Amino acid sequence: MTHVPRRRLLGFAVALAAVTTGVLTTGCAPEPVAAAPASSATQTPTPSPTPTPLSPVEQLLASAPDPAAACVVSFTGDGIADAPVLETTGALYAALPIPARDGFVFAGWYDTPADAAAFAVPGRVNGADLVACTDRQRTLHAAWKTPAENTAEGARLPILMYHQFTDKPEGESGWLRGNYAYIEDYRAHMQHIKDGGFYLPTWLELDAFIDGRLFLPDHSVIVTDDDADPTWLSMAAPINEQLQVLATSFDITGDGVATQNAFILPRSHTHAMHVAGANGKGQMVNLSPDEIAADLETSAAALGGVKEVVAYPYGHYDDRTKQGVAQAGFLLGRTIEQGYVSIGHDKLALPCVRINYGMTVADLQKLIG
Known part of the structure; x- marks a missing residue:
């Protein structure tokens, strides 16, 4: 038997033990066991919440060019959709609708349901009023009349016609003396209209009234001035601004468009037809309908595209005038014939109430109440 040194036997025993246990003792550390591969399934991300759609009011506020002055006006009442x-806070209402409802006549927008139920003129809101808002929103309430009630009102609307103004109590001299209202008389007239609680319709409201679509109280009046004369601009128009009484200035746009204050509606007195033709009459009864329409298109463009009403120079008009006015897309035409506007009136032959020098508040009361 071969003799194996004890030291070699001991080493062999250790090696055998290492193989048996799966651990091989070497001079290096054992290689780490790789981790089990992760699951191949993709985790679904949590979806973002869907934004709540903006309401119509919120959409309008978000689109406002001047958010600080924005006022969204909502409408409520029977048949209102x-x-x-x-609208713009501090400006006149510019976009109030005139709704329709079968079997009824619209009777206006009001501050409160109580005002609407009572048809209270002080609470009625239209384009003669400045926009006022709370938290950039407000609601207006609708009122309705029956056609019979509308007819029974018998409203006869005066369209006051002024021209020039003077600060001389004795008036001006010359053949145009009657055209010049004394400015303190004019101030008293406007104060009477304001204090008397008159309703001041817009031209679109007058158009709807003539159609029988809109109820207007008999206690209504429209204030107008012809020519945008310097005395109107410097003396009279500021009174309307001070008293917040709506008026219309019929401007001859070919002479340059006048700068007006917030309570003055600039409207057309034609562009270049405020001159006499060969027969001594205004061009409105001398030019063709096409020529009249072209002039009025130019005038409307100068006034920002507004085509509500035109005042006929010298008051001259005929069928060709009406044809040209309608062809240009204007709704109304004002003459210098004396009278009042009623339901069904000829829209292109509106009469007026001329105001002459010397007319006092008592005279005005006889004409408009």
Whole structure:
């Protein structure tokens, strides 16, 4: 038997033990065991919440060019489905609708349901009023009349016609003396209209009234001035602004468009037809309908595209005038014939109430109440 040194036997025993246990003792550390591969399934991300759609009111506020002055006006009442409109706080209402309802005549927008139920003129809101808002929103309330009630009102609307003004109590001299109202008389007239609670319709309201679509109280009046004379601009128009009484200035746009204050509606007195033709009469009864329409298109463009009403120079008009006015897309034409506007009146032959020098408040009361 071969003799194996004890030291070699001991080493062999250790090696055998290492193989048996799966651990091989070497001079290096054992290689780490790789981790089990991760699951191949893709985790679904949590979806972002869907934004809540903006309401019509919120959409209008978000689109406002001047958010600080934005006022969204909503409408409510029987038969009302009109969408809210964006108005500008401190400016006149510009976009109030005139709704329709079968079997009824619209009787206006009001501050409160109580005002609407009572048809209270002080609470009626229209384009003669400045926009006022709380938290950039407000709601207006509709009122309705029956056609019979509308007819029974018997409203006869005066369209006051002024021209020039003077600060001389004794008036001006010359053949145009009657055209010059004393400015303090004019101030008293406007104060009477304001204090008397007269309703001041817009031209679109007058158009709807003539159609029988809109109820206007008999206690209504429209204030106008012809020519946009310097005395109107410097003396009279500021009174309307001070008293917040709506008026219309019929401007001859070919002479340059006048700058007006917030309570003055600039409207057309034609562009270049305020001159006499060969027969001594105004061009409105000398030119063709096409020529009249072209002039009025130019005038409307100068006034920002507004085509509500035109005042006929010298009051001259005929069928060709009406054809040209309608062809240009104007709704109304004002003459210098004396009278009042009622339901069904000829829209292109509106009469007026001429105001002459020397007329006092007592005289005005006889004409408009």
